[in-house]
Amino acid sequence: MKFLSQMNRLSRRRLRNVTLTVASIAMLAAIVMWMDRSLLHSSFLTGYVLIGSLFLLAAFGMRKRLPMIAGIGSASFWMQMHIYVGLGSFAVFAMHIAFRVPDGMLESILALLYLVVFFSGIYGIWATRSIPRKLTSVGEEVIFERIPAFKRHLARRAQTIVMESCESTPVLANFYVNRLSKFFECRRGLGYMLIPTGRKRRHLIAEIEELDRFLAQEDRRVSRELAIMVRKKDDLDYHTAMQGRLKLWLFVHIAITWSLLIFSVVHGLLAHAYGGGLA
Amino acid sequence: MENSTRIKFPARWSEPLDPDMDARAVDGLLKVAPFTAMNPESFSESMPLSGILKNDSRLQQLEKGDIIVREGDYGGSAFLIVSGEALVSTRSLPPEVLGRGNKERKGWGRAIAQLWRNSNQTEARDYSKTKTPNQDTGTGLRDHSSGTHVFLHDIPRVIPPEHSITLGEGEIFGEISALTRSARSATVVANSKMVVLEIRWQGFRELMLRNEAMGQHIEKRYRENSLQAHLRETEIFRDLPDDVIRKLADRTIFQTFGNYQWSHKFKSTLKKDISQRILNEPLIAEQGDYVDGLVLIRNGFARLSRKHGEGHQTIAYLGKGDTFGFREVVHNWATGQQRPWMLSLRSLGFVDVLKIPVTVLEELVLPQLRESSFPAPLPDLAGDGKARNRRLTPRAKSMEPGLMEFLVENRFINGTQAMMIDLDRCTRCDDCVRACASTHDNNPRFVRHGPVHDHWMIANACMHCLDPVCMIGCPTGAIGRDRETGNVAINDTTCIGCSTCANNCPYHNIQMVQVNDNRGNPIRDSETSLPVIKATKCDLCLEQPFGPACQRACPHDALVRIDISSPDDVMEWTEK
Ligand code: SF4
Ligand code: SF4
Numbered sequence: 001m002k003f004l005s006q007m008n009r010l011s012r013r014r015l016r017n018v019t020l021t022v023a024s025i026a027m028l029a030a031i032v033m034w035m036d037r038s039l040l041h042s043s044f045l046t047g048y049v050l051i052g053s054l055f056l057l058a059a060f061g062m063r064k065r066l067p068m069i070a071g072i073g074s075a076s077f078w079m080q081m082h083i084y085v086g087l088g089s090f091a092v093f094a095m096h097i098a099f100r101v102p103d104g105m106l107e108s109i110l111a112l113l114y115l116v117v118f119f120s121g122i123y124g125i126w127a128t129r130s131i132p133r134k135l136t137s138v139g140e141e142v143i144f145e146r147i148p149a150f151k152r153h154l155a156r157r158a159q160t161i162v163m164e165s166c167e168s169t170p171v172l173a174n175f176y177v178n179r180l181s182k183f184f185e186c187r188r189g190l191g192y193m194l195i196p197t198g199r200k201r202r203h204l205i206a207e208i209e210e211l212d213r214f215l216a217q218e219d220r221r222v223s224r225e226l227a228i229m230v231r232k233k234d235d236l237d238y239h240t241a242m243q244g245r246l247k248l249w250l251f252v253h254i255a256i257t258w259s260l261l262i263f264s265v266v267h268g269l270l271a272h273a274y275g276g277g278l279a
Numbered sequence: 280m281e282n283s284t285r286i287k288f289p290a291r292w293s294e295p296l297d298p299d300m301d302a303r304a305v306d307g308l309l310k311v312a313p314f315t316a317m318n319p320e321s322f323s324e325s326m327p328l329s330g331i332l333k334n335d336s337r338l339q340q341l342e343k344g345d346i347i348v349r350e351g352d353y354g355g356s357a358f359l360i361v362s363g364e365a366l367v368s369t370r371s372l373p374p375e376v377l378g379r380g381n382k383e384r385k386g387w388g389r390a391i392a393q394l395w396r397n398s399n400q401t402e403a404r405d406y407s408k409t410k411t412p413n414q415d416t417g418t419g420l421r422d423h424s425s426g427t428h429v430f431l432h433d434i435p436r437v438i439p440p441e442h443s444i445t446l447g448e449g450e451i452f453g454e455i456s457a458l459t460r461s462a463r464s465a466t467v468v469a470n471s472k473m474v475v476l477e478i479r480w481q482g483f484r485e486l487m488l489r490n491e492a493m494g495q496h497i498e499k500r501y502r503e504n505s506l507q508a509h510l511r512e513t514e515i516f517r518d519l520p521d522d523v524i525r526k527l528a529d530r531t532i533f534q535t536f537g538n539y540q541w542s543h544k545f546k547s548t549l550k551k552d553i554s555q556r557i558l559n560e561p562l563i564a565e566q567g568d569y570v571d572g573l574v575l576i577r578n579g580f581a582r583l584s585r586k587h588g589e590g591h592q593t594i595a596y597l598g599k600g601d602t603f604g605f606r607e608v609v610h611n612w613a614t615g616q617q618r619p620w621m622l623s624l625r626s627l628g629f630v631d632v633l634k635i636p637v638t639v640l641e642e643l644v645l646p647q648l649r650e651s652s653f654p655a656p657l658p659d660l661a662g663d664g665k666a667r668n669r670r671l672t673p674r675a676k677s678m679e680p681g682l683m684e685f686l687v688e689n690r691f692i693n694g695t696q697a698m699m700i701d702l703d704r705c706t707r708c709d710d711c712v713r714a715c716a717s718t719h720d721n722n723p724r725f726v727r728h729g730p731v732h733d734h735w736m737i738a739n740a741c742m743h744c745l746d747p748v749c750m751i752g753c754p755t756g757a758i759g760r761d762r763e764t765g766n767v768a769i770n771d772t773t774c775i776g777c778s779t780c781a782n783n784c785p786y787h788n789i790q791m792v793q794v795n796d797n798r799g800n801p802i803r804d805s806e807t808s809l810p811v812i813k814a815t816k817c818d819l820c821l822e823q824p825f826g827p828a829c830q831r832a833c834p835h836d837a838l839v840r841i842d843i844s845s846p847d848d849v850m851e852w853t854e855k
Contacts, residue, residue, distance in 0.1 A: 009855045010836070067714030067828040068390040075710065079834035128706045128835060136702040136734045143728060144707060243707050250708075 013080065021084045025091045032095050046096035047271065051264050053089040057082055058257055086121045093118075110267050113260040120253045127249055131242050138235050144243045147236050154236070155184040158229050165222040171214045172222060179207060180226065188237050196241040201234040292330065296356075296479050297337030305332045308476065311361060312449045313493060321489045328489070335482025340423060341469040344430040348453050349377045350466045351759050353750040355480040357454035360446055363473030366434065367444040367452065368466045376418055376437055377466065378429050378756030378773040385822050397721045400799040402792045402815070404771070420755065420775075427754045427775060431468055438468060445470065454483060454497055455505060459631060460578045460746065462760070484535075502528045509633070513575060515605060515652075516644065523643050532572075532634040536561040537579070541628025542748040542785040545690055553688065554590040557582070560625035563632060564604065567619045570611060572636040574603040579630035579746065580692055580844075584623050593683050594622060596692050598745060598844050606654040608637055612645050618657055627687065678850050685732035686843055690785065694742025696766070696819055696840045698725060698829065699852065703734040704837035714832030715817070724817040725788075725829070735853065738838075740829070741788045741817040743767050745844050749780040749789060758814070761821060768818045776812030789816045 007015070028049065035042040060082045063072060073081075093114055102111045142150065158180065166173035183204060192200070208227045212220055308314055309329065322328045338361070341347065347358060350371055385393075417432050431437050446452060446467070456463045457480045469475075478486070487494035506528045510516050516524065537560070548556055563574060566586055576597050583603070584591040597603060603624050611618055635644075686692055709727060716723040725740030743766050750758050750767065757774040760767055769780070769789075781789040793810045794802050801810040819840070820827050827840050836855070842848045 064710060064832070064834075066391070066394070067710075067832045068393050068718050068823060069387060069825070071387070071825050074831040075834040076831075076836045132705055132707070132835075132837075133703050133734075135707065141702070141728060141731060141736065143709075246706050246708065 017080055017084045021088045025088055028092065029095065041275075043096060043098070044271075044275075046092055047268060050089060050092045050096050051268055053085050053092060054257075054261055054264055056085055057089070058261055061254060061257075083121075083125060086118070090118055106263070106267055106270070110260070110263045113256060113263060117253065117256050117260050120249065120256065124249055124253055127246060131246055135239060135242055138238055140232070140235055142236065142239050144239070144247070147240050147243075151184075151233065151236055154229055154233050158184050158226060161222050161225060165219050169214070169216060169219055171211060172219055172226070175207070175211055176226075179204065180230070183230065184233055188241070192237065193241045193244065196238050198234065201230060204230050292334040295334040296477070296482075300333050300337055302333070304338060305329050308332050308336075308338075308361070313359075313490070316492070317486075317490050322485075323489075326485055328486075331478075331482040331485055335485075336476050336478045339473075339475045339477055341428070341473040341475060342421070342423075342430065343469055343471050344432065344434055345421075345423075345428045345469040345473075346377075346418075346430065346756070347467045347469060347475060348463045348465075349756045349759075350463055351377070351379075351762075352463045352753075352756060353456070353460070353747060354453065354463065355457050355460070355751060356477045357451055357457045357480070357483045358467075359451050359476040359478060360448050361474040361476050362448055363469065363471040363475075364448075365446045365450075365452070365473065365475075366438055366468050366470045367446060368438045368442060368468070369444060370442045372437060372466050374759075374762065376431070377759070378418070379759045379768075379770050383822065384824055387824060390824050393717065393720075397717065398797055399721065400795050400797060402722055402794050402813075403720060403797050403799075404794045404802060404813075405797060406772075406802070427777075429755055429773070434468060434470065438466075451497070455501055457483060458497075458501070459505065460629065461505075498533075502531075506531060506633070509575070509577060512600065513602065515573075515602060515648075519644065519647060523647065527635060527639065527643055530636070530639045532636070533631075534563070534634055535629070535631050536563055536626035537629040541690075542783060545628060545785055549688065553684070556688075557584060557591045557593075557625065560627065563624040563626060563630070564620050566621065566623040570604060570607045570618070570620055570637065572634045573605055573608055573640055574624060575633040575635070576601045576603070577631045577633050580627040580690075581630050581632075582625045582627050582687055584625065585621075586623075591623065592680060593687050595678075595683070595846060596627065596687050597624070598692065606657060608640055609645065609653050610657045611637075612641055613653070613656070621657065627692075628690065678846055678853070679733075682732055682735060682849075682853065683846075685730070685735075686737075686849070689730055689737070691737050691742070691843045693744040693746055694737075694841075694843045695745055696741075696743040696827075697843045698729075698738040698740040698742075698817075699839050699841050699843075699849075700727070700736040700738055701734060701837045701853075702731065702736055704835045705736075705833075706835055706837075708834075710832045710834060711829040711838050714828040718820055718823050718828040722792075722815070724815060737843075739786070739788055741767060741784075741819075742786065742843070743819060749784040751783060752779045753777075754779070764819070764821065766819045766821055767816075768821055769814050769816060771813055771815075774813050776814065778812075778814070780814050789814050791815075 028046070032042040032046060035045065060078045063078045064075060066072070067075075093111075097107075097111060102108050158176070162172050162176040162180075183200070188196075188200075205227050208223050208230070211223055215223055309332070314328065314332070317328055319328050322331075339347075341363070347365060348354065350368075417437055418429050419432060420427055421430055422428075452467055453463060455461075487497055507524055510524050510527055510531070516527065519527070548559075551559075560582065563581060566584075576599055578599055581597045581601075581603070582593055583595045583597060584593050586592075604620065607618055607620060610616065691697055707727075712723045712725070712727055715725060725738055727738055729736050729738040747760070747767050750760075753759075754777060755773045755775055757770045757772075758767065758780045759770075776791065778791050781791050791812050792815050794813050796802055803810055825831060830838055830840050839852055841852055
């Protein structure tokens with residue numbers, strides 16, 4: 001047990017939760033095998049476990065809306081439960097469909113919805129673990145709702161310093177009009193929002209540096225400031241893309257979860273009506 | 280007053296306590312006790328008695344019932360009764376009398392009801408049902424030239440004679456908490472028309488130094504009361520008998536280092552180069568110097584540093600109750616060697632220390648200690664430098680040095696409930712902010728933003744400091760520590776919106792807000808018609824049944840309320 005004491009708190013928690021999940025699945029699998037051998041309807045059992053899990057998973061959203069009664073468990077506890085119940089539900093789902101592709105229309109839609117929710121959940125685990133690190137490495141912290149205001153401020157400032165400099169030489173002004181104004185004033189394209197890269201930023205900064213030899217000493221100061229602002233704007237775009245992705249993901253994950261819940265309830269009722277389960 | 284033309288003006292006198300204090304008032308004071316008995320010659324040229332009275336003091340005219348100091352308040356002044364008499368309450372007064380809130384935890388029902396009861400207007404207040412001074416609490420507010428005062432309508436009802444001590448002309452009170460920067464231990468109320476001289480800490484210390492009788496009197500009081508208690512609470516002396524503690528207290532030396540008003544300056548000093556900043560910090564003990572005693576931190580913070588190349592590296596920070604130098608003292612005594620200080624100790628802002636000379640320790644303490652309670656002997660000075668440094672480090676040995684410097688430089692070590700966010704785990708979902716808002720009538724009491732080191736952010740949320748500088752000077756006692764939890768909270772009802780607390784908070788964690796009614800219209804003062812302003816900040820969900828909502832709302836274990844004054848807590852969290 002020495003290795004346990006050497007693990008940090010989060011690793012110990014992970015080990016405990018994985019063990020619990022695996023043990024629960026193994027127990028359920030054993031019961032299902034026993035029922036099948038005894039010619040009992042194990043699909044009702046797995047169906048109830050699955051729908052129960054789905055409601056428990058969806059209840060996490062309710063917990064978030066009730067921070068004042070945190071006595072029903074901290075959000076962190078609920079998150080852990082959400083992750084492991086979600087992972088475990090996949091095994092229950094597999095048992096429920098008896099490891100076969102469903103054939104009916106409703107069952108197929110239901111299975112598809114479940115898979116979308118499940119894999120969006122898996123993506124969520126990965127995204128919520130990896131995106132924060134990426135955002136931190138940008139350096140500057142910025143609150144999502146304030147990004148548009150910062151961008152507007154940057155765009156105004158860029159325009160002002162370029163206009164002030166254009167009295168001496170039009171080089172910077174031309175460059176601003178042709179290359180920078182769109183970058184500062186417009187949203188990034190869908191391609192960038194999906195896979196944000198630093199390519200545009202590198203190009204623009206290289207172009208600004210190339211301009212230097214055409215500029216007077218005073219204007220070089222302006223061009224250096226412009227380069228800094230290009231970096232800042234690009235960082236803000238990166239935050240928009242990454243923070244936006246996390247928000248969009250959560251929205252989609254929750255929306256499909258609710259459709260899944262509705263379909264599941266209908267499926268359950270139909271199964272009882274036609275499968276004789278309630279009788 | 281002749282001397283005043285020749286003085287080297289002390290920096291603190293650029294801001295006199297009361298700009299209206301004039302030469303006539305000073306002359307008047309010089310004619311009353313105890314100043315009549317003071318010899319002006321014993322004061323230095325740069326800080327004459329008249330200068331101290333003019334710049335470090337102010338006269339307060341009070342009416343019967345005015346509260347002069349409140350139990351639990353912090354303040355940097357002592358008080359001298361010039362005329363009239365005051366009452367000291369020997370028992371604690373109810374929080375509502377002191378202007379404090381008496382927040383009770385909500386039950387489940389009321390907590391859930393917040394869901395629909397929260398107002399949809401920002402900073403909405405409903406004062407129709409709240410008790411204001413004058414109602415039930417037996418208190419009222421009145422303005423004097425020295426500011427607003429809370430007063431008691433019926434003194435005997437609140438402070439019965441059997442629970443009070445009377446102070447008369449020439450008596451001094453409030454000096455111990457001013458000198459030790461600790462909370463006032465009792466409430467003092469004017470029991471007649473009074474004139475009180477408030478003397479700020481620096482001036483008072485000077486008076487004690489220059490006037491032997493006064494100095495001895497105050498020191499005796501301190502040694503008999505708080506000092507013995509402090510020594511008894513110190514781990515090293517825990518098992519010593521009472522008579523030894525008494526002797527120790529008699530031979531302990533008091534020292535103060537740094538600037539009492541550190542909070543005003545520290546933001547500007549942050550702009551300086553860190554090496555320069557460290558070198559500018561007053562030295563309490565210097566690495567390599569002769570070990571002359573054991574240092575006990577009584578108040579404030581000190582930086583433990585080690586020479587590293589051309590600069591100094593922070594190893595740890597010490598706070599109230601910590602000791603420095605015991606290892607060296609014991610080593611030298613046990614081995615007969617004369618090893619110097621292994622590390623340097625510097626004042627961070629203001630620090631108040633007690634020093635027990637080596638000779639006193641050798642006579643009274645060391646022979647009584649069990650060998651098992653001896654610290655580890657000092658490492659051999661010859662030997663691999665890296666390993667030696669590791670062994671020299673007293674604690675917090677594995678805290679990342681950059682994080683240590685960050686916490687020390689920004690004085691976050693003052694925070695007992697700071698909000699620390701791990702940005703590598705934080706998904707920026709703002710569930711924490713929403714949770715805070717829904718538990719505070721839809722007004723979040725913090726901003727998820729603040730200084731960052733590596734991936735650690737200290738967010739702009741009240742840290743419930745060990746040294747709560749925000750509590751100094753609140754005229755109505757609206758900001759104070761909650762009796763049960765020790766959290767710093769503001770009583771919205773008695774806050775008069777003067778902004779003293781917000782200006783004092785060096786971390787910008789108190790916001791002044793305009794309050795509105797439930798329709799969104801500004802609430803106005805009935806006399807002046809000006810919009811009512813209140814101070815707001817994080818109260819650590821004092822009223823909620825389950826503690827800080829922000830921490831419990833974070834699904835990713837990214838946010839914690841943490842006692843940064845304890846390096847062990849920080850390490851436990853950062854190494855999670
Ligand atoms: S603003 Fe601050 S200092 Fe002023 S009355 Fe309110 S709580 Fe006290
Ligand atoms: S709740 Fe946690 S993850 Fe979300 S913003 Fe707050 S600290 Fe970050």
